[in-house]
Amino acid sequence: MDAFVFDRDTAVRRVANGVWAGELSSRWNAGTVPNGGYLMAIAGRMLCASVACPDPLSLTGHYLQPAQPGPVTGQVELLRRGRRVSFAAVTLSQRGRGAIARFTGVFGDLAQQTGETRLEGVPPRLPPPVACEPVEPVAIEVAKRFERRVAPGVGAWLGQGADARAELCAWVRFADGRAQDAHSLALSADALPPPLLAVYGARGWTPTLELTVQIRARPAPGWLLCRTRTRYLTRGLLENDGEFWDEQGELVALARQLARFAEPERPPLGLGDVPPSVSG
Amino acid sequence: MDAFVFDRDTAVRRVANGVWAGELSSRWNAGTVPNGGYLMAIAGRMLCASVACPDPLSLTGHYLQPAQPGPVTGQVELLRRGRRVSFAAVTLSQRGRGAIARFTGVFGDLAQQTGETRLEGVPPRLPPPVACEPVEPVAIEVAKRFERRVAPGVGAWLGQGADARAELCAWVRFADGRAQDAHSLALSADALPPPLLAVYGARGWTPTLELTVQIRARPAPGWLLCRTRTRYLTRGLLENDGEFWDEQGELVALARQLARFAEPERPPLGLGDVPPSVSG
Numbered sequence: 001m002d003a004f005v006f007d008r009d010t011a012v013r014r015v016a017n018g019v020w021a022g023e024l025s026s027r028w029n030a031g032t033v034p035n036g037g038y039l040m041a042i043a044g045r046m047l048c049a050s051v052a053c054p055d056p057l058s059l060t061g062h063y064l065q066p067a068q069p070g071p072v073t074g075q076v077e078l079l080r081r082g083r084r085v086s087f088a089a090v091t092l093s094q095r096g097r098g099a100i101a102r103f104t105g106v107f108g109d110l111a112q113q114t115g116e117t118r119l120e121g122v123p124p125r126l127p128p129p130v131a132c133e134p135v136e137p138v139a140i141e142v143a144k145r146f147e148r149r150v151a152p153g154v155g156a157w158l159g160q161g162a163d164a165r166a167e168l169c170a171w172v173r174f175a176d177g178r179a180q181d182a183h184s185l186a187l188s189a190d191a192l193p194p195p196l197l198a199v200y201g202a203r204g205w206t207p208t209l210e211l212t213v214q215i216r217a218r219p220a221p222g223w224l225l226c227r228t229r230t231r232y233l234t235r236g237l238l239e240n241d242g243e244f245w246d247e248q249g250e251l252v253a254l255a256r257q258l259a260r261f262a263e264p265e266r267p268p269l270g271l272g273d274v275p276p277s278v279s280g
Numbered sequence: 281m282d283a284f285v286f287d288r289d290t291a292v293r294r295v296a297n298g299v300w301a302g303e304l305s306s307r308w309n310a311g312t313v314p315n316g317g318y319l320m321a322i323a324g325r326m327l328c329a330s331v332a333c334p335d336p337l338s339l340t341g342h343y344l345q346p347a348q349p350g351p352v353t354g355q356v357e358l359l360r361r362g363r364r365v366s367f368a369a370v371t372l373s374q375r376g377r378g379a380i381a382r383f384t385g386v387f388g389d390l391a392q393q394t395g396e397t398r399l400e401g402v403p404p405r406l407p408p409p410v411a412c413e414p415v416e417p418v419a420i421e422v423a424k425r426f427e428r429r430v431a432p433g434v435g436a437w438l439g440q441g442a443d444a445r446a447e448l449c450a451w452v453r454f455a456d457g458r459a460q461d462a463h464s465l466a467l468s469a470d471a472l473p474p475p476l477l478a479v480y481g482a483r484g485w486t487p488t489l490e491l492t493v494q495i496r497a498r499p500a501p502g503w504l505l506c507r508t509r510t511r512y513l514t515r516g517l518l519e520n521d522g523e524f525w526d527e528q529g530e531l532v533a534l535a536r537q538l539a540r541f542a543e544p545e546r547p548p549l550g551l552g553d554v555p556p557s558v559s560g
Contacts, residue, residue, distance in 0.1 A: 057517065058490050058538045060340050062367050062384055064360040079371075079382055080344040084540075085489065087342050089369075089382065091359075102359055102369065104342055104384055106489045106538065115516020115541055118479065120446060120509075166400060199398065209365065209386045210338050212492050214538050216514045229400075232531050234496045236395020237337065239534055251512050254519055256536050258338045258386065258494050260364075261395055 004178035005145065006187070009038075012045045012074070020046040020074040020090070024067055028187070029141040033066045036101075036208045036257075037190025038142065043090050043103035044183055046074040051086040053107035055182040060104045060212040067092070067100045084108060110182060110218050123245045124169035124227045126151050132171060146191050148172050149223075159201020166195040166230040171223040179221040180246070186213045188224055189242050189255040195230045196238065196261065206238065211257040222247035228255075236261045284458035285425065286467070289318075292325045298356045300326040300370070306349040308467070309421040313346045316381075316488045316537075317470025318422065323370050323383035324463055326354040331366040333387035335462040340384045340492040347372070347380045364388060390462060390498050403525045404449035404507045406431050412451060426471050428452050429503075439481020446475040446510040451503040459501040460526070466493045468504055469522050469535040475510045476518065476541065486518065491537040502527030508535075516541045 002008045009025040022045075028038035040061045048056060072092050079087035089104040126132060132149035149171040172188055173180070180188060194206040225245040230238050242255035282288045289305040302325075308318035320341045328336060352372050359367035369384040406412060412429035429451040452468055453460070460468060474486040505525040510518050522535035 060342075060384070060490065060492065062340075062359065062386065064367050065362075079342065079379060082345075087344050087382070089384075099359060102367070102384060104340070104369075104382060106342065113515045113517065116480075116513055116543070117515055118442075118446075118513040119511070121511040162398075166398075210340065210492065212340065212490065212536070214517070214519060216512070216517055231399070231401040232496070232534065233396055233398040234531055235393045235397055237393065237494070237496055239494060251514055254512065254536075256492070256534075263396070 004174065004176055006174060006178050006184055010041045010045055010183070012042060012049070014049070018050070018076045020076060022046070022072050022074065024069050024072050026069040027141055027145060029069065031140065034069060035142045035187070035190055036061060036063055036211055037187040039067060039092060039101050040103060040186040040190070040211065040213065041183055042072065043074065043092060043101070044105065044186055046076055046090050047088045047103065047105050048107060050076045050078065051081065051088045051107045053086055053109060055108060055110040055218065056186070056215050057085060057106040057108045057110070058212060058214045059186055060210065062102045062210050063208050064099055064101055065097065067094060068097070070094065110215070119251065121243065123225050123249060126169055126171065126225065129171040129223050135170070142191060145175055146172055146188070147175050148192070158197055160198055162199065164198045166198050167227065168192055168195045168198065169227045172226050173223045180219040180224055182215050182218050185215050185219065185244065185253045189213050189244060189253055192226060192228050194240060194259070195228045196233065205262055206240065206259040207262060209258045209260060211255065214254040215252070216254070217246070217250050217252045219246035219252040220248045220250070224252070233261055284454065284456055286454060286458050286464055290321045290325055290463070292322060292329070292354070294329070298330070300354040300356060302326070302352050302354065304347055304349050304352050307421055307425060309349065311420065314349060315422045315467070315470055316341060316343055316491055317467040319347060319372060319381050320383060320466040320470070320491065320493065321463055322352065323354065323372060323381070324385065324466055326356055326370050327368045327383065327385050328387060330356045330358065331361065331368050331387045333366055333389060335388060335390040335498070336466070336495050337365060337386040337388045337390070338492060338494045339466055340490065342382045342490050343488050344379055344381055345377065347374060348377075350374060390495070399531065401523065403505050403529060406449055406451065406505065409451045409503050415450070422471060425455055426452050426468070427455050428472070438477055440478055442479065444478045446478050447507065448472055448475045448478065449507045452506050453503045460499040460504055462495050462498050465495050465499065465524065465533045469493050469524060469533055472506060472508050474520060474539070475508045476513065485542055486520065486539040487542060489538045489540060491535065494534040495532070496534070497526070497530050497532045499526035499532040500528045500530065504532070513541055
């Protein structure tokens with residue numbers, strides 16, 4: 001039995017040539033629906049094992065319909081085995097509803113990745129985690145799996161109105177102490193509340209249509225430093241961009257998603273509880 | 281016969297259930313290899329026709345190996361037909377080399393797209409096209425298909441060294457006067473030189489591993505205003521982010537790619553000719 005809940009809940013097994021099986025736990029639900037980054041983490045495990053590469057360099061998910069907790073099957077397709085990088089795709093299906101998501105990725109070995117480094121962007125300027133304020137676990141299951149800390153006073157960012165910046169900066173780590181790795185980045189990259197909630201509050205939720213995570217380095221143990229931002233909401237479509245650094249200050253991932261801005265009369269995913277109150 | 285070269289060179293025909301055929305013209309080559317955005321435009325046509333949606337909302341390309349001018353076959357897979365959006369994928373193959381690229385997309389009708397609009401980003405501040413400097417057509421075929429204009433003095437941006445910002449802002453339109461639409465955006469989004477050339481000059485080229493273009497609106501006729509930027513080059517991996525506005529100032533597309541930074545002894549794609557000299 002794996003020591004950490006992430007490893008237990010993303011375990012997959014090969015059941016036939018190109019066919020994998022796993023189990024979607026409700027522990028990573030946003031409302032009643034398993035989180036999209038959680039599906040991506042499971043798909044990434046099936047794909048890395050299939051192409052015999054240790055790391056995803058990028059993963060792209062297309063979310064066809066909501067998943068549900070329970071058994072999931074992955075049908076893997078090898079697209080190309082290369083010397084440097086390989087490509088593969090997997091379709092996740094569930095009995096009774098068919099295909100729920102398609103993931104396509106680029107795979108390699110981040111430990112062997114060499115070449116020039118040059119950075120124009122910088123991490124967000126947040127006080128160290130110990131000087132930040134914990135964000136209390138909330139009713140959303142996936143939120144309980146993480147410790148999240150924001151700058152003092154930022155906890156009240158929800159629904160500030162039109163003048164707010166649709167941005168959220170936070171420290172994030174697994175609540176049970178599991179270290180981040182290339183596989184958990186895909187999940188962690190989708191673990192913060194949508195930055196648009198800073199403006200609209202709980203009246204808006206943002207179901208993901210497409211999510212791509214670039215994984216640039218295996219993260220050092222400890223906290224992830226995250227910045228997520230939405231610049232362009234256009235007639236109900238938006239991007240959610242994320243940048244992720246490890247505790248050593250190394251950029252470890254970039255994420256971007258295309259999402260719909262839905263304004264239900266009542267937030268359907270328990271998002272009335274997100275983002276959470278800040279405990280002193 | 282279509283009046284414009286883009287339409288001629290992206291024409292596709294259905295040859296069997298789920299099977300499409302096209303012809304890769306050398307007119308959109310970067311060096312000896314058809315441009316990745318050109319492949320995406322062809323794939324987008326096959327996919328939109330297959331799902332019976334007028335517009336791609338996003339297209340993601342995974343570039344498995346270099347293509348070559350000549351016949352190309354597309355095998356289309358419908359992933360989900362939805363009321364609001366549909367999903368589909370296509371694998372492009374060429375005789376003798378097998379699969380060259382996989383495209384996966386989200387499709388809908390941009391004319392029916394309604395919802396909130398809220399912008400935090402702004403277009404680059406460039407003088408109007410008439411006050412900008414034309415960038416001369418260069419030895420690269422795909423560059424000859426576009427008129428590109430940059431701010432006065434910016435033409436000398438190539439290889440400015442470590443202090444330069446890896447960014448390029450430009451006006452772009454088809455050289456033969458074809459208006460932009462949702463289909464041509466995918467190609468135009470990949471038609472500018474890599475912004476990293478501002479720093480490294482022609483010693484670096486950046487083959488694309490994965491490219492995603494979000495299409496937010498059908499562009500108005502006229503020029504596209506573009507900003508492309510690379511913030512994070514990490515051990516030879518980089519993103520190239522693009523933002524695209526139409527002449528009315530509407531955001532029409534976002535693009536991001538994951539690319540490799542290759543430093544060959546001699547640029548293999550004729551990139552010694554890019555970016556071009558500026559004519560007075």
